[in-house]
Amino acid sequence: MASPQLRRVPVFLTLMFFYITFAPSTSWLVDAGEDPVPAVWPEQFHALMFMNSSGNLSLIDLWYDWPNGRNFNIIRDQLSTSLYYDLEWNNGTSFFYRLDPASEQCRSVQLEVGILRPNWLDGATYLGQRRANGFLCNVWEKVDFIWYYEDVATKRPVQWVFYTGREANVMTYEVGAVLEDAKWQAPSYCFSKKEAINGQNPELAITGRFWEESTRRSAERFFLCCGIALFNLSVEAL
Numbered sequence: 001m002a003s004p005q006l007r008r009v010p011v012f013l014t015l016m017f018f019y020i021t022f023a024p025s026t027s028w029l030v031d032a033g034e035d036p037v038p039a040v041w042p043e044q045f046h047a048l049m050f051m052n053s054s055g056n057l058s059l060i061d062l063w064y065d066w067p068n069g070r071n072f073n074i075i076r077d078q079l080s081t082s083l084y085y086d087l088e089w090n091n092g093t094s095f096f097y098r099l100d101p102a103s104e105q106c107r108s109v110q111l112e113v114g115i116l117r118p119n120w121l122d123g124a125t126y127l128g129q130r131r132a133n134g135f136l137c138n139v140w141e142k143v144d145f146i147w148y149y150e151d152v153a154t155k156r157p158v159q160w161v162f163y164t165g166r167e168a169n170v171m172t173y174e175v176g177a178v179l180e181d182a183k184w185q186a187p188s189y190c191f192s193k194k195e196a197i198n199g200q201n202p203e204l205a206i207t208g209r210f211w212e213e214s215t216r217r218s219a220e221r222f223f224l225c226c227g228i229a230l231f232n233l234s235v236e237a238l
């Protein structure tokens, strides 16, 4: 009579045999635990975005231009008569202004980090697939700050949502589109007086906290976040 230990050996060997024979060809076994990763951003693109911040609607013309170290958010709040410009350079300088001859106002801000890198989503946590705006998307979350939805079929971004609930919906996505150099020139009144924004401001405190976090984590700059916080701050100041 074989002892229980001895009888288990053939069972174990049989399982090993099946595993070795079939595992490499059985994708569900191999793929388990290998999450998809978000597409690296193209080095240059133009996106038109429909924004919703708790019911406050706006359109943003986003020009991302990594080789030239610059990023532009041209913002139109619903039914606003003027545009708001958020121009960001990779040396950490950002300009916030309106092109309104009646009231020439501009704020410049110096930050410790530059614009987002094309691979800024590296290290994001995969959350699985969900539908967003009718598209089947892979979803990732990064540092409890941003939820990023990418179309499964085309790998284009569809939507991202900030922890505040503010939503960006990507309406057009033109890879390789570049805004002409002349449009990146901040108006002269941005250079006449330097108004440093006071670090005591609560809005900036939120931003600062995030900067600290982001510099600690590979010096990424979540420009959209900070743009929003500073934008708000600047709107109050204008």
Ligand SMILES: *[C@@H]1O[C@H](CO)[C@@H](O)[C@H](O)[C@H]1NC(C)=O
Binding pocket: 052, 053, 054, 055, 056, 057, 165
């Ligand atoms: C904007 O978001 C709010 C929730 O924050 C929602 O109630 C509203 O329907 C949204 N508006 C549009 C036009 O998507």
Ligand SMILES: *[C@@H]1O[C@H](CO)[C@@H](O)[C@H](O)[C@H]1NC(C)=O
Binding pocket: 053, 054, 056
């Ligand atoms: C929405 O817009 C109103 C009016 O400009 C402003 O008072 C309010 O703070 C905005 N809400 C958000 C969540 O941005």
Ligand SMILES: *[C@@H]1O[C@H](CO)[C@@H](O)[C@H](O)[C@H]1NC(C)=O
Binding pocket: 089, 091, 092, 093
């Ligand atoms: C950063 O670059 C922009 C565009 O060239 C320039 O206007 C700004 O003065 C620069 N900032 C610093 C701190 O050098």
Ligand SMILES: *[C@@H]1O[C@H](CO)[C@@H](O)[C@H](O)[C@H]1NC(C)=O
Binding pocket: 053, 164, 228, 229, 232, 233
């Ligand atoms: C904008 O500022 C107002 C008033 O300071 C604040 O209540 C609101 O939460 C801010 N909005 C964002 C998106 O930071």
